[in-house]
Amino acid sequence: MAGEIVRTQKRILSGRGNGFGLVKGVAAKMEERAAMILRQSAADVCLEKRRWEKAVLDVQSHLQEQYSKALEVLNNDESGILSAHLSLLEDPALIEAVSEMIEEEGCCVEWALKSQTEKICGMLEKSGNLVIRERALDICDISAQLMGALANAQSDQRVCHASRFYAEGPVVSDIQDQCIMIKNVLYPSDVIHFNFVKYCGIIVAHGSWTTHSAILAKSKSIPMVILDHGEEIESIEDGSELILDADDGVITLNPEAEDYRSFEAKMKRNEETLRLFDTLKGCSLRSRNDRRIRFEANISGPDDLPSVIQSGAQGIGLFRTEFLYYNQASLPDEEQQYQIYRNVLQAMKNLPVTFRTFDIGGDKQVPGLNLPEEMNPFLGYRAIRIALAEPELFKTQIRAILRAAAGLPVRIMFPMISTVEELERAKAIVYASMHELKNQGIPCSEEIKLGMMVEIPAAAVLADEFAKHCDFFSIGTNDLIQYTMACDRLNEKVQNLYRADNPAVLQLIKAIAEAAHRHGIEVGICGEAASSIDLIPAWLDYGIDVLSMSPSILPKIQVCCYQMGLIHKENPLSDR
Structure with a gap:
């Protein structure tokens, strides 16, 4: 019965957890049921098209409002995703296709939207590329x-998240404990x-950590x-008690007294x-080999700075600058970038900050660049290859x-x-930009360390050859x-091969570290493996100088x- 604890x-x-601790609560299954939409003829095709146009405008207005709020608080992850969703509302593959189907087949707008969504998602889900398959989630x-906007139109309600079609489940307001969303x-x-x-x-049946929702x-x-x-999500009943451990990726359904004692004990250990x-x-910290070791943070924009400072990170080992290129309608100019970079450096109060020049391309389009679509974008035109082909764009960021x-x-x-x-x-x-700024009388860094991924x-x-030409490796x-x-x-089909502890990968990382030290330069790790507690002993034995990771787990x-x-x-x- 809805509202009762089962x-x-x-x-x-x-499962796989995101490392953000453990919680206890009551299951709230929020699975969306397919709306009971049948193929119906439109009594008035023009009216149906007007309903469609209004629904699109309503959702655009709602998303634009959310996007503006995200920009105000510099939430780059959220604003980037909302921007992508706004662009979908201008995509003729969906918007015009629905309108054309209404006109050509004389059907109701709901049926046209349902049909076109299934058609587009069906094509995307056949792709061998997970990034493309995950685009179906956004569609x-x-x-x-849009369905919610259409449903609310007759009562003149504004479109909102709650208007979507949800399955029968517990009445969340009737449950005193906090709920765990089941999807x-x-x-x-x-x-x-x-x-x-x-x-x-949140507990999810299907997905990966690269989806927009998981990133958020x-x-x-x-x-x-x-x-x-x-499929095990079906065993979770509405209203049942749960313990969700996102550190270990374990969910306890209907926990017993001992489980709650273990929960409290782990919470105490976390404290x-x-x-x-x-x-x-x-x-200052040293490894068991008595080498200096720094723990730094990876961030995707200035909105991450509070968590960096709270984490006690000894610097920023990876500042991803590409958010500036994805989250707006045009390419960022020099002044806009300067203000953001300056604020970050001042907030870090003389701790080292490593800016990675834009790693754009790959699977994402950049407004204003018109990058070509590629069969294998991750092996194609991206990152430094774009920078060197577009020197003015690159120089703007460097300046x-x-x-x-x-x-x-x-x-x-x-x-x-x-x-x-x-x-x-x-x-x-970089050196030409530095010389240019000095000639223009503009203050700039005169001593800067240049490194490479x-x-x-x-x-x-x-690595031995590259080490002669730079100040550090990451x-x-x-x-x-x-x-x-x-x-x-x-x-997902080759995840068994994607392992940092593969002997070939370990041998390469060890060789990179040894080459760096032979030439007297620093070497760090900024990938996901930097925070693998099982591999950190190896990294320290190799002489890794910097481990850079998400500030939340640092x-x-x-x-x-x-x-x-x-x-x-x-x-x-302070005593260094």
């Missing part, structure tokens, strides 16, 4: 919001409208687990971990960084370097693994390393 037999489900999300498929709008008063976590859940620090076996972390905050770094420590890192010639050409543009096997094999394990193992890291990793004896305190950073 208590049946205990069961354990496994379904927009379609559901077969999670849409971005589910997370954008996530109510932290009612909900405390991470940015909002929502504990979430994607089930290993999606103790935070207290221990406070004693490590601000301290902004150099100006922002006047009097402050900064590092510039070039992505996707595969030849020494590429590295030298990129450096030449080592993420292509060609660069790893020739190993991008995400791409290094997929290029070394010839496996798409977004393709405190936990640092404390684990300390408790395992992998690192020890030296002196406070």
Whole structure:
């Protein structure tokens, strides 16, 4: 019965968690049911087309309002996704196709929308590329919001997230405890409208951590687990009690007294971990080999700065600058970039900041560039290849960084370097920009460290040669693994090959570190493997100098390393 807590037999489900702790609550199944839409003839085709046009405008208005709010608070993940959804409402593949079907077949707008959504999603889901398949989720999300707008039109209600078609489930307001959202498929709008008063976590049957919705859940620090076996979601009953552990990827259905005691004990350990972390905050650290080691943060924009500062990160090891190129209608100018970079550097108060020059291309279009569609975009025209082909675009970013770094420590890192010639050409543009700024009397950084991402096997094999031409290496394990193992890291069918602990990958990383040290330059890891507690002993044995990771997980990793004896305190950073 809706609103009642269901208590049946205990069961354990496994999955992949996002590392944002554990919560307890009551299951609230929010599966959308297919609306009972039948093929019906339109009594008035013109009226149906007007209904369609109004629904599109209503959803556009709602999304634009949400987009503006996201921009105000510099939420780059949310604004980027909302921007992508707004662009879908201008895509003729859906919008014009629905209108044409109404006119040609004389059917109602709901049937036309349902038919065209199924047609487009069916084609996308056949793709071998997971990124393209996941675009179907965005189409379904927009379609559901349009259906909601059509349903609300007669009562003149404004379109809203709650207007979507939900299955029978518990009346959330009737349950005193917080709820855990249970979804077969999670849409971005589910997370954008996530109510932290009612909900405390999410369980999803199907998906990956590369979907827009999963990225948003991470940015909002929502504990979430994607089930290993999606069909098991059917065993979760509405109103049943749950413990969701997003650290270990474990869900306990109908927990018993012992499970709640374990929950409380782990919560207490987490609190103790935070207290221990406070004693490590601000301290210089050394590895068990007595090498200096820094724990730095990876971020995607200035909205991540509060979490970086809270995490106690000893710098920013990877500042992804491409958000500036994806989240607006035109290319960012020098002044806009300067202001953002300057604010970041000042907020970090003399701690090192590593700006990665734009890694655009691949699977995403950039407004104003008209990048060609490619059969295999991750092996094509992207990152430094675009930068060197578009020197004015590249120089605009470099000038902004150099100006922002006047009097402050900064590092510039070039992505996707595969030849020494590429590295030298990129450096030449930096030096030319520096010379130009000085001649113009504009303050800029005079001492800047230039480094490269080592993420292509060609660069790893020739690490000794590359080390002669730069100030530091940062190993991008995400791409290094997929290029070394010839496996798409977004393709679920070859995930068994995508492993950082593969002997070939480990041997390459060790060789890169040894080459860096032979030439007296620093080497770090900024890929997902940097935060793998199982692999950190190997990284420290190889002499890795910097581990850069998500600020949300940094405190936990640092404390684990300390408790395992992998690192020890030296002196406070202020005493260096």
